[in-house]
Each structure stands twice: as structure tokens, then as C-alpha cells.
Amino acid sequence: MGHEWRPTWTWETTLEAGDDMKTIELSAYGDESVLGLVERDSLEPPLDGRLRVRVEARDVNPVDLATRAGAMGNIPNRPFPIVLGWDFAGTMIDAGAGLAIGQRVLGMIPWFADDQQQGSYAEEVTVQPGWIAALPDSVAFAAASTMPANGLAALQAVEAAAIQPGDTVLVTGASGAVGGFVTRLLVGRGKTVFAVASNDDEHYVASLGAGQVLKRGAVADLVAAVKRFEPGGVDVVIDTVPLGPQAVAAVKDGGRFVTIQGQRAPGAERGITVTGVRVKTDAKQLAFLVEALAAGRLSTRIAGVIPLEQAGEAHRLVGAGQAGRGKVVLTS
Numbered sequence: 538m539g540h541e542w543r544p545t546w547t548w549e550t551t552l553e554a555g556d557d558m559k560t561i562e563l564s565a566y567g568d569e570s571v572l573g574l575v576e577r578d579s580l581e582p583p584l585d586g587r588l589r590v591r592v593e594a595r596d597v598n599p600v601d602l603a604t605r606a607g608a609m610g611n612i613p614n615r616p617f618p619i620v621l622g623w624d625f626a627g628t629m630i631d632a633g634a635g636l637a638i639g640q641r642v643l644g645m646i647p648w649f650a651d652d653q654q655q656g657s658y659a660e661e662v663t664v665q666p667g668w669i670a671a672l673p674d675s676v677a678f679a680a681a682s683t684m685p686a687n688g689l690a691a692l693q694a695v696e697a698a699a700i701q702p703g704d705t706v707l708v709t710g711a712s713g714a715v716g717g718f719v720t721r722l723l724v725g726r727g728k729t730v731f732a733v734a735s736n737d738d739e740h741y742v743a744s745l746g747a748g749q750v751l752k753r754g755a756v757a758d759l760v761a762a763v764k765r766f767e768p769g770g771v772d773v774v775i776d777t778v779p780l781g782p783q784a785v786a787a788v789k790d791g792g793r794f795v796t797i798q799g800q801r802a803p804g805a806e807r808g809i810t811v812t813g814v815r816v817k818t819d820a821k822q823l824a825f826l827v828e829a830l831a832a833g834r835l836s837t838r839i840a841g842v843i844p845l846e847q848a849g850e851a852h853r854l855v856g857a858g859q860a861g862r863g864k865v866v867l868t869s
């Protein structure tokens with residue numbers, strides 16, 4: 538092979554299997570000080586049918602803070618140290634699921650369901666092929682990492698709402714990650730959306746295309762505001778805050794109430810169907826969502842990007858409401 542190119546120098550180092558990877562471990566339930574940086578061995582085969590992903594970005598979700606604080610209770614089959622993190626964006630270390638080594642991907646770890654998995658607050662994760670989708674070059678890792686859990690929850694909530702032609706829909710928490718995606722998914726289908734904005738976020742929520750932007754406030758005031766437009770109530774409420782049972786009053790008789798509070802959905806009344814959503818992994822839905830993000834049909838907001846090593850500080854900022862609007866992303 539006379540055309541083969543050879544360097545005139547030789548490699549002085551080799552990337553060895555077993556290199557360390559930075560990982561944020563939770564050593565006990567508590568405040569952000571229980572999040573500690575450690576070096577763990579890189580993940581090595583056999584991988585039990587899983588694929589390794591080098592994680593470039595993962596977002597900080599409310600469930601991470603709740604889990605860290607112990608508000609989710611003791612996680613079954615999950616002894617300390619625990620590694621948090623549902624969402625990730627990065628590159629494939631192994632080939633599989635039709636994806637080559639080095640392919641950019643995004644995905645969601647079904648964190649509660651997966652008892653052998655560490656979360657994405659680490660430089661590498663192992664994933665099942667059904668948890669990931671290819672990530673277009675035009676979408677940055679940080680933006681992509683805000684999409685999986687929140688986008689899938691939003692899409693699955695909209696699907697659960699069984700929207701009919703002409704339906705009116707109220708979205709609570711429309712300034713947030715899940716609520717923002719829900720709003721865009723509905724507006725994209727031409728639905729009449731009443732969306733509740735955080736204080737000073739009215740302009741942002743209007744920019745998502747909501748027909749009526751309602752101010753955040755007491756739930757009774759919100760219901761009264763809805764009824765000024767729709768005296769009998771709206772056909773559907775998608776409650777992403779979640780505000781809970783009081784918000785059912787905004788639904789008309791025989792309507793639908795979909796809540797993001799999967800385990801504690803309020804009881805049915807006045808013939809209203811109540812559905813609680815618990816997000817599920819779905820590679821095809823994820824591919825649909827990231828394509829929509831790349832095409833500008835969906836958008837996401839990033840409050841700040843912080844190195845993974847400073848996960849504790851990220852939790853402190855988010856918990857104190859000092860991070861700003863949008864998601865905080867931890868980068869490797």
C-alpha cells in the first residue's frame with residue numbers, strides 16, 4: 538500500500554482501558570454538600586447488551602434535587618453511593634442500535650426503573666439501545682441534554698390528553714421545561730392554548746404561540762381567569778407544575794385532566810378523565826423530538842452551563858431559584 542500515510546513521529550501515550558472518569562456521587566440524602574466528585578474506573582465490557590456513551594452534557598432536573606434531598610424516599614435496590622441524572626447528550630463509545638462509534642446521541646436513563654444503572658452525572662454511561670437517538674450536528678450537546686426526559690414527558694402528556702379537533706387546552710407551568718414543550722407541541726397542531734406563565738415570563742410564553750397567556754397566581758384565580766374565556770371550563774388541562782386537584786376546576790364536565798404527577802393523580806369528578814404521566818423511554822419519540830428541535834419547531838432554554846465538577850453549586854443555584862430561567866446544564 539504505497540499511498541498509506543505514516544507519521545514521522547511515534548505516540549508517547551496510549552489511551553488505556555480502565556482510565557478514570559469523573560463522577561458525581563451522592564453519599565447520603567441531604568443538601569448539595571452530599572454531592573461529591575470522585576474518579577471511577579471507566580466502564581468496561583462485558584456490558585450486558587448495553588452501549589457506552591461518553592457524556593458531554595446533562596441537565597439538572599427537579600427530580601434530581603428531590604432525590605438528593607431524600608424527598609423520593611429510599612430508592613429500592615440503590616445503595617449509596619448513588620449517581621443522579623436522567624438526561625444526557627454525548628457520543629457513542631460502542632457501535633450499536635444502528636449508530637456508529639463517535640455518533641452524536643441524546644437519551645434518557647429511566648432512572649427509577651433501572652436498578653443496575655448509574656445516572657448521567659458521570660463522564661460515561663451505559664445505555665440500552667432503546668434509550669437513545671441520533672443527535673443532528675446542528676443541535677449543541679447542552680441544548681440536547683435538556684430535551685429527553687422533559688420532551689418525552691411533554692409528548693406523552695399530549696398523547697395522553699387525546700386532543701380532539703377544536704379542543705381548548707390549559708397548560709400550567711408553561712414557562713418550564715415540560716410545559717414549554719407541551720405548549721409548542723399543541724400550538725404546532727393548531728390548538729387553542731391557554732398557558733400559565735411565571736412572573737416576567739409572559740413574553741416568552743407568548744413567543745411559544747399560546748393563544749392566551751395567563752398570569753401565575755393562586756389556583757382559584759387561575760380557574761377564574763380561564764372561565765372568563767371559557768365559562769364552562771376548558772376541554773383539557775395539562776398540569777405540568779403540577780398544581781394538583783384544585784386545578785381540575787378549570788376542566789369542563791366530561792373533559793380531561795392530565796398531570797405530570799404520575800403517582801398521585803387527583804381523583805376523577807364531574808365525569809372528568811384523570812391521567813397521570815410517568816415518562817417512558819422511547820427512541821422513536823426521542824428522534825421525533827430532536828428533529829423538531831433541530832428544525833426550530835421546538836425550543837429550549839438554558840439558564841447556565843456549569844462544569845460537572847460543580848454539580849453541588851448547580852443544585853444550590855437551582856434549589857434557591859437563583860439559576861435564572863431555563864435549565865442548568867452540567868458539562869464534562
Ligand SMILES: NC(=O)c1ccc[n+]([C@@H]2O[C@H](COP(=O)([O-])OP(=O)(O)OC[C@H]3O[C@@H](n4cnc5c(N)ncnc54)[C@H](OP(=O)(O)O)[C@@H]3O)[C@@H](O)[C@H]2O)c1
Pocket residue numbers: 598599600686687690709710711712713714715716733734735736753754777778779797798799814815816817863
Ligand atoms: N411524571 C414524570 O414522568 C415527569 C417527567 C418530567 C418532569 N416531571 C415533573 O414535572 C415538573 C416540571 O418539571 P420541569 O422540568 O418543567 O420544571 P421547571 O422547568 O422548573 O418548570 C416548572 C414550572 O412550573 C412553574 N411553577 C412552579 N410552581 C408554580 C406555582 N405554584 N404556580 C404556577 N406555576 C408554578 C415554574 O414557575 P417559576 O419559574 O416561576 O417557579 C416553572 O415555570 C416537576 O415536578 C418534574 O419533577 C415529571
